[in-house]
Amino acid sequence: MFRYSKWTLLREVLLWVAALIMLLPFYLLINTALKTSADALATPAFQPATNPTFNSFIDVFQSGGSATLLLGLFNSAVITAGAVIGLIVFGSACAYVLTRRLSRVSTVVYYMVLVGIVVPAQLGLVPLYIGARAIGLLGSPFGMAVVYTAMLMPLAVFLYGGFMRAVPVEYEESATIDGASPLRTYVQIVFPLLAPATGTISIMTGLIVWNDFFTPLIFLNGSSAATLPVVVYSYVTGLVTQWNNIFAILIVALVPITVLFLIMQKRFIQGFTGGLKS
């Protein structure tokens, strides 16, 4: 019944039109970044760059004080990796204990953790800011990774917990019978079985941390640990309307995640929907 008919073709054409309209901003982004400063201001935006140049990229990499673009990339990578590792190690262990132990306490604690998904972090940020300032963690990548790990922990526990309930306990029982310690059972049997959940959590939380602007704006603004969005923000605020340079910065900032997405697009999409279904 659902053969490829002329209606399917029409649908396909309309979808391509929609997709191309959606992608127009990327054309403007690349096109403008390749223009000279004079052309970027004087020529219409849609007109292809007549003599494309990479000057804006060179400009962007040569300027900048303490918080340069490359440093921002590096900081973002370090903080994202730290937070994701923390969430995987501590989140999976916590979800394991909370969902496998069947006492009333574990159930109550599990739901108390989940409350953190709904309540926005804003209210806690002020005391965290003051606390971090007091112990000197303001402007430190390590402190930032710890804050993210704690902020996103409820989400990680929720996703791991949902997945863990679908994993049969028989594996663990036979491992115990074979003489494995609880730690070994967990590390060698349970954790590998959680790989799909680990993938989902890495992708979801990694994207949240990598793209977050609000938290680092508060904790890292003006420090040498500023992440990419904060660096982009301070650059652009200074450039006002030098659109070719602004767009060169944006391209540098967007390329890593875009490349990663295009390489692993299936995993990204599965990560989003896989985690959401449970």
Next chain:
Amino acid sequence: MTATQQIPLDSVVPERPEPGRKSRPRPRRALTRYGSWWWAMPALLAVLGVHYVATTIGGAYAFTDFKGIGSFEWIGFDNFTRIVGDKKVFGSIGNTLFLAIAFLIITNVVGMILALGLNRGVRSRYILRTLLFLPVVLSPLAVSYIFRFIFQVNGPLNAVLGGLGLTDWQHAWLADPTWAIFTILAVMVWQNIGMAMIIYLAGLATVPLEIEEAAAIDGAGPWARFRNITLPLLQPAVAISTTLTLTQGLKVFDQVQGMTGGGPYGATDTLSTVIYRQTFANGQFGYGAALSLVFTVIVVIAAAAQLFLTRDRNAGK
């Protein structure tokens, strides 16, 4: 006599939970030790510290005149009286709710239309899916700058409108108090359509083709099939997608900060931008905390209302 000694098998083998039903593992003798509470401690302490202790302290600041440094006084409900008398705050609450609701509706409707379009038969669906999803993974702040360029007075959008002869439709989008908020909405929608789309695609994958075929054979048209078969089966996807878009919409910050900074004249200020400015730019930690408390209450009420509206009405029937 052997026959009487045979015990029916199913009285020995305990009943397994029905497949597909979510159930916790049955309580059983402590055959296996599932880790120790110590393993959970780092995560639990982190959650306790950030989501409980810090939030409670933040809530307490709401009743002080704390400036971020030095001592402070307890001033009761003064901060809240100030919020009630602050027209700008009310404007920002209105803007936040408008953005969140409009964003939720448009993103989900367009996302679902795209998902339905992509669902069956389209040959290039994988590449289309990838292209339409790409904006989701990008930094909202960076994306906002691209759109700030597009919405400029002498920018591409006005150029296109002029080229089409629609000069009446041209506006100073970002500087016009009426239109500025729609530019924010446009970025939010553009970036998140793909997310709604893949959630609905995942939901549509669970709709059995046979049921649709049976309905079609019985004479149900496309709309009737959508309304009576597809949409009810998409209920979980609708619940998830609306939850995500609602919370995202209420928390909107990056796009406002990147496009308009809350201007012109607070026309695009949202609760998040006001909280940020009052707390960290103006150093009014007490007042900012009171605003955050109001914000938290709004988010929790909205989330509860949304859960109620999109609940599975057939559950338990």
